[in-house]
Amino acid sequence: MTTSRDDRPAGLRERKKARTRAAIQDHALRLFIEQGYAATTVEQIAEAAEVSPSTFFRYFPTKEETVLYDRLDPVLIESFLNQPPELSPLAAVRGALHAIFDSLDSEESELERARQRLVFSVPELRARLLDQVAGGLTMLNDAVAKRVGREPDDFDVRVWSGSLIGILVAAYLASIEDGSDDFIGYFDRALTRLEEGVPLQP
Amino acid sequence: MTTSRDDRPAGLRERKKARTRAAIQDHALRLFIEQGYAATTVEQIAEAAEVSPSTFFRYFPTKEETVLYDRLDPVLIESFLNQPPELSPLAAVRGALHAIFDSLDSEESELERARQRLVFSVPELRARLLDQVAGGLTMLNDAVAKRVGREPDDFDVRVWSGSLIGILVAAYLASIEDGSDDFIGYFDRALTRLEEGVPLQP
DNA sequence: TGTCTTTTGACAGTAGCTCTCATTTGATGC
DNA sequence: GCATCAAATGAGAGCTACTGTCAAAAGACA
Helix, strand or coil, rough: CCCCCCCCCCCHHHHHHHHHHHHHHHHHHHHHHHHCCCCCHHHHHHHCCCCCCCHHHCCCCCCHHHHHHHCCHHHHHHHHCCCCCCCHHHHHHHHHHHHCCCCCHHHHHHHHHHHHHHHCCHHHHHHHHHHHHHHHHHHHHHHHHHCCCCCCHHHHHHHHHHHHHHHHHHHHHHHHHHHCEEEEEEEHHHHHHHHCCCCCCC | CCCCCCCCCEEEEEEHHHHHHHHHHHHHHHHHHCCCCCCCHHHHHHHHHCHHHHHHHHHCCCHHHHHHCHHHHHHHHHHHHCCCCCCHHHHHHHHHHHHHCCCCCCHHHHHHHHHHHHHHHHHHHHHHHHHHHHHHHHHHHHHHHHCCCCCCCCCHHHHHHHHHHHHHHHHHHHHHHHCCCHHHHHHHHHHHHHHHCCCCCC
8 A cells, every 4th residue: 555645644543643733733833923922821722722731741841842843854864864975965965955945835834934933033942943953963963974984073074064054054044134035045055155165255 | 449350349239249149150050060950949049048039030030040141251252352453253263262261260160161061961051052152143243244344244254153153062062072171172173174164075 | 342551631739930019228318 | 327218138929831640531452
């Protein structure tokens, strides 16, 4: 049997769980946008999703996590690792970014953008997001090391990965500040600068 | 009259406030190290510092802040801005880092290191630290822009600042992982790499 | 249908944090 | 010194995120 994507919904139990999880997350996001993050209590979310508060915490360890859980992250890493081996690390990064973000339909990317706006405007969430980014740095560093055939604790590799993440964050912030939706374009330009050795003439 | 450093303790009130603040922070740090961060309650800290819990929250908005408040941060920025104008941005960064960290006596830097270890081991604190780093990026970006005579939203400037911060964080993490105390040395090497255009050959 | 396992809800409890109000304590003019 | 005012403090009530326990409900499987 061949199911197109999310392979095998399996039992009723699993499907119900997935639905509950999605319901909680959706209602949470909606309420946060409508009334603000702090002003929305877990109890309200639970009620909206028609579960008890206890159940809420069985699905999400913290209120923050309903917003922070990023479905794209693991997909991005996987895509990076699957880029053709003859590509340079930087070209592979570029390829992975495009592969993922160009595949989102307009509804998905609109929701994703709403989520990002929320994360950036709530200090609490922003802080945890950055911690995730730092975690991503380790993963990226390992992947880069593998790709260029060096050790993960190689200093050049670490510095390179660090600059890459720093550049991406800076480009992302720039796109937000400019009010632009085209963060992929910003990423591209930033990657090109890194390719050129991060020049900076007065 | 010449007071050596912290100019004019002024009134009794001010001095008492400063003492209370320091007491809270010191006892908090001590208790965190002794019993762990989560296991230490605000009530315990308040009791140790001989103030009421209400007073604790008048001095620090959150429990986290007792650890996170970094006295070196504003000093670093100031030092960067005061570096001789003929230096390149990168040389100015190097100069500022050395100016500050080389001036710490052994007790100060030991305490600072204990604080850093704590911050890095508690996810909650680490997350907020990173948010501070992101805030620092904006300040750095503005300072760099001024230094090279460009606009703060200049893309090259942003990318450069981003890569610098990313590199410093990566170098810092590397020093921690290696168990080295010489993070200044790591910073230096990382800065040199940036100077060379962040090369990475396979 | 009956049994076993997972999921759920009710409830109680802890701790971070806010707010209010009365009391104390340092600053200041006389 | 003393009276007056502003700032600092403590006591206490209250909200909410989060944890842990236990019994009831619902799906899996025979």
